Amino acid sequence: MNFSPAKPKTRLKLVVFPIQQVNLALRIEHVQRVIPCPEVLNTGGTAVGIITLADRAVPVLDLHQRLYPAHPETAPTHLVLAQTQGGEDYGIPVTETPTLLEVSLEYIRTLPPSYRRSTTLGLASHVAVVPQEHGSLTIFLLDADQLLNFN
Numbered sequence: 001m002n003f004s005p006a007k008p009k010t011r012l013k014l015v016v017f018p019i020q021q022v023n024l025a026l027r028i029e030h031v032q033r034v035i036p037c038p039e040v041l042n043t044g045g046t047a048v049g050i051i052t053l054a055d056r057a058v059p060v061l062d063l064h065q066r067l068y069p070a071h072p073e074t075a076p077t078h079l080v081l082a083q084t085q086g087g088e089d090y091g092i093p094v095t096e097t098p099t100l101l102e103v104s105l106e107y108i109r110t111l112p113p114s115y116r117r118s119t120t121l122g123l124a125s126h127v128a129v130v131p132q133e134h135g136s137l138t139i140f141l142l143d144a145d146q147l148l149n150f151n
Contacts, residue, residue: 010105014128015068016139017080017098019063020071022121025128027102028091030082030144037076037093051079051091060091061147066081067120087149092147103128108141123147 040060040121042049047065051058058081064073076093083089108128116122124140 011102012105014101014103014110014139014141015080015098016101017094017095018094020068022067023137024063024124025101025141026080026082026136026144027137027141030084032081032083032089034098035081037079042091053081053089056089058089058091059148060093062096063092063123066123082144084148086145088148090148094111101130103130103139107131111140 012090014025015028015034016023016025016030024061032088038051038053039053040049040062042062047062049060049062051060051080055134060079064071076095078097080092080094080098081089082092083145108126110123110126111124121140123146125140125143125146128139128141130139131138
């Protein structure tokens with residue numbers, strides 16, 4: 001039998017969810033699952049809370065509070081459970097069911113360090129501008145490892 005060499009990866013699978021007007025995403029490799037949002041314990045005015053799942057406590061990162069502290073939020077309906085490259089679990093509450101989207105690598109750009117240092121969207125490492133039938137969709141790809149250091 002003759003096998004052709006594997007094609008290089010040309011598309012990236014993303015779990016996309018809106019926070020207010022901004023579309024955020026995590027690479028599918030970092031997402032463990034999406035569950036109904038449990039009650040999040042938060043002892044102060046920070047954007048970090050905690051939930052208990054089975055035998056462990058999991059930090060929950062309220063990105064809405066981080067990005068839009070002056071705007072009230074609709075109660076989250078889902079929790080995106082994810083993991084850093086180092087294996088630490090965390091959750092992100094969202095108000096809409098996340099979607100799975102495959103994005104061509106040609107639409108993804110690295111965000112410059114100066115932009116990341118000067119904006120609350122510094123939690124993102126890349127931006128994708130995906131052409132659609134009526135305009136385009138802008139998605140900020142979150143840096144899974146930076147998320148736990150954002151407070």
